[in-house]
Amino acid sequence: MEIVTEIQKLKRAHNAVILAHNYQLPEVQDIADFVGDSLGLSIQAAGTDARVIVFCGVYFMAETAKILSPQKTVLIPDKDAGCPMADMIDAEQVRALKKANPQAKVLCYVNTTAEVKAECDLCCTSANAVSMVRDVLKNEKYIIFVPDQHLADHVTQQTGQEFIAWKGFCPTHVKILPEHILRQKELHPEALVIVHPECTRGVRALADRVLSTEAMCSFAREVQVRELIVGTEIGVLHKMRAENSDKVFYAATEHAVCPNMKMTTLEKVLWSLQEMRHEIILPQETIYRAKQCIRRMLEYRA
Numbered sequence: 001m002e003i004v005t006e007i008q009k010l011k012r013a014h015n016a017v018i019l020a021h022n023y024q025l026p027e028v029q030d031i032a033d034f035v036g037d038s039l040g041l042s043i044q045a046a047g048t049d050a051r052v053i054v055f056c057g058v059y060f061m062a063e064t065a066k067i068l069s070p071q072k073t074v075l076i077p078d079k080d081a082g083c084p085m086a087d088m089i090d091a092e093q094v095r096a097l098k099k100a101n102p103q104a105k106v107l108c109y110v111n112t113t114a115e116v117k118a119e120c121d122l123c124c125t126s127a128n129a130v131s132m133v134r135d136v137l138k139n140e141k142y143i144i145f146v147p148d149q150h151l152a153d154h155v156t157q158q159t160g161q162e163f164i165a166w167k168g169f170c171p172t173h174v175k176i177l178p179e180h181i182l183r184q185k186e187l188h189p190e191a192l193v194i195v196h197p198e199c200t201r202g203v204r205a206l207a208d209r210v211l212s213t214e215a216m217c218s219f220a221r222e223v224q225v226r227e228l229i230v231g232t233e234i235g236v237l238h239k240m241r242a243e244n245s246d247k248v249f250y251a252a253t254e255h256a257v258c259p260n261m262k263m264t265t266l267e268k269v270l271w272s273l274q275e276m277r278h279e280i281i282l283p284q285e286t287i288y289r290a291k292q293c294i295r296r297m298l299e300y301r302a
């Protein structure tokens with residue numbers, strides 16, 4: 001409790017806002033001003049009046065906040081909280097893809113480094129990938145999609161658009177197997193199944209809905225069934241349970257844990273505000289170039 005009081009005090013003193021991803025530890029979600037998916041967090045980061053943003057998530061998310069609010073101080077409580085999927089492609093590899101496919105537009109998942117975004121035409125999140133390809137890129141014949149092969153495959157299944165796709169993946173989501181879903185369905189035959197698009201095709205094929213983490217939360221609030229099987233990182237269950245005391249949520253597997261998302265603790269949030277660390281610093285040129293591709297995504301939504 002003392003830590004929480006101290007965090008709140010420092011937050012006011014520094015005019016800071018705390019943003020947290022849906023996979024954060026429950027106690028971190030509980031002290032945040034906003035908890036959401038990558039799209040929601042980007043919108044918050046772009047619109048906040050605060051002077052300081054404490055970003056409880058992984059590195060690319062804090063970078064995205066810095067790109068959208070370069071005049072603000074953006075802090076990440078643990079600078080080693082990376083996203084292994086985002087690190088599966090670097091700017092050099094994107095440049096090579098562009099050279100090999102000069103006529104192609106480059107679409108990147110938000111789970112990419114700022115340097116990679118700086119090389120891309122357009123950015124998307126799990127919440128808007130399908131609609132953006134349908135609307136914004138409908139006249140494009142060739143599209144490079146980086147880095148998640150499973151999200152790319154999901155978008156292809158939904159839109160018919162083929163991609164020159166990078167073979168990246170999320171090590172946490174590929175741990176969710178079709179047999180996990182089948183087992184949960186057997187145990188809870190009345191339950192609906194919702195999974196994240198980073199899951200493999202075999203898992204997605206067993207789902208009633210394929211949704212971003214925030215869309216999962218909205219679905220959970222609105223759907224009339226009492227039981228849901230959830231195929232994503234288990235952190236999202238905290239919010240779902242808190243918002244729906246009348247419903248029961250089952251993790252597809254308790255092994256779907258993103259260790260990087262769990263690196264942020266309350267202590268680290270406190271130290272972050274006490275010492276203004278770890279500040280996200282990016283070259284102006286990278287901010288400028290990466291901003292174009294994120295802006296196009298945010299404008300599309302508006």
Ligand code: 13P
Binds near residue numbers: 022039111125127214
């Ligand atoms: P969402 O944008 O759906 O929250 O997903 C982010 C992420 O890192 C999924 O693994």
Ligand code: SF4
Binds near residue numbers: 086111173
């Ligand atoms: Fe990256 Fe997967 Fe963790 Fe999301 S769950 S941050 S994609 S490693």
